[in-house]
Amino acid sequence: MDKFPRTTVGGVSLSRMIIGTNWFLGYSHTTKSKDDYIKETVKNRKKIADILEVYFRNGVDTIMGMINVEALFEGIKDAQDRTGVKAIIISTPGFPVNANSPVNGFSDKESIKILDETQKLGTTFCMPHQSTTDAMVDKCTREIRQFKGLCKLIRERGMIPGLSTHMPESIIYADESGLDVETYISIYNSMGFLMQVEVDWISNVIHNAKKPVMTIKPMAAGQVRPFQALNFVWNTIRPQDMVAVGTMTPDEAKELIEMSLSILEHRTAKVELQETRSKSSIKSKK
Numbered sequence: 454m455d456k457f458p459r460t461t462v463g464g465v466s467l468s469r470m471i472i473g474t475n476w477f478l479g480y481s482h483t484t485k486s487k488d489d490y491i492k493e494t495v496k497n498r499k500k501i502a503d504i505l506e507v508y509f510r511n512g513v514d515t516i517m518g519m520i521n522v523e524a525l526f527e528g529i530k531d532a533q534d535r536t537g538v539k540a541i542i543i544s545t546p547g548f549p550v551n552a553n554s555p556v557n558g559f560s561d562k563e564s565i566k567i568l569d570e571t572q573k574l575g576t577t578f579c580m581p582h583q584s585t586t587d588a589m590v591d592k593c594t595r596e597i598r599q600f601k602g603l604c605k606l607i608r609e610r611g612m613i614p615g616l617s618t619h620m621p622e623s624i625i626y627a628d629e630s631g632l633d634v635e636t637y638i639s640i641y642n643s644m645g646f647l648m649q650v651e652v653d654w655i656s657n658v659i660h661n662a663k664k665p666v667m668t669i670k671p672m673a674a675g676q677v678r679p680f681q682a683l684n685f686v687w688n689t690i691r692p693q694d695m696v697a698v699g700t701m702t703p704d705e706a707k708e709l710i711e712m713s714l715s716i717l718e719h720r721t722a723k724v725e726l727q728e729t730r731s732k733s734s735i736k737s738k739k
Contacts, residue, residue: 456512457710458717460693462665463613463635465577467515467541470713471667472508473699474518475674477501477525482647482674495701501528502535507706509538517543517638517667517697520574543667544576545617545638548603550588558599559606572610579607580615580638587620595626604633615667620649621658628663638667638697643685646673656689665693672698679712687716 457468475481479492495501501524505516509532520526520542529540548564571579581603589598597616604614616623617638624637639659645652647670659666668690672682686696696713700706708724715722 457714459512460665460695462578462693465541465613467695468513469695470508470513470515470710471543471695471697472505472513472516473669473697474516474525476699476701477504477528478519478522482670491701496524498524498527498531501525502531503703504700504706505529505532505540506535507703508710509533509536509540511707511710513710514538515541515543515695517669518545520544520576521546521570526574541578542574542576543578543580543615544571544574544612545580545582546571547582548585550585554589555591555598559603564603565606568606568610572612576612578615578636579610579612580617580636583617583619583638586616586618586623590618590620590622590626592622595622596630597623597626597632600627600632608633615664619647621655624658624662624666634664636665636667637662638669640670641666641668641686641690642671642673642677642682644673644677646670646676659690659694665695666690667695667697669697671696679709683709683712684716687713 457470459466460469476491477495479488479496481487481491505528516529518525533540546567548559548567549561586597589600591598607614614634615636615638616627616634618624619640624639627634627637639655640647641655641659643652648655659668668686671686672679690696698709700709711724712722
């Protein structure tokens, strides 16, 4: 398998591995000092482009996040220029949410400005961020309030609508109501990090979703080692679903791609193991 496996979402072919951007931008979900370290060492145009080049050359051409951040946007352009690969952009913009949002929706000037700016970034999929989506979930009426109009505004700009959520209810209610979305972003990892119900429940939601699901935080922001994390997610999602991963170096990207391919191909990964002195006694002498 020379290039990474693909799936189809809303008529668009995209890689089943998605490039996450938290480790580019400084969202470690760990400590402020870790966030600062990422911003100081990774959040620059060249370093982001160096990492993206590895993904692009291996058939991973889909990227998700706050694309309007200058270092990320410029890094994407540079990696595209180096490789000749056109990235598939999944933007997750946040929209203003206040006491009037459930009634007035997202046709205000600020929301329209955000939509227009998102379109100008070359966005293929516009998936309102969890901070917007989950604020509008109504458990009484089992709907996501005002999202029908927001999805219409997204479609009018030639982008494909989806939902980014931390709430399993968002996927259930969108499916029940026939909301015009083509995909969902959902947290999914073996330790239940940031998940609102047990892992097996989220697995059930993903498997019953009417649209493909983009799973995020498979390594629980670094709390689960890649070997365990990737084996879990790739083996418990459907063939149409995807996994978003984040890295801070080109070599990390190479490792995660090879690990994932080995899992999907049912073979041993060709990855050099990390070594410590305590492991010297179990190394083969052959």
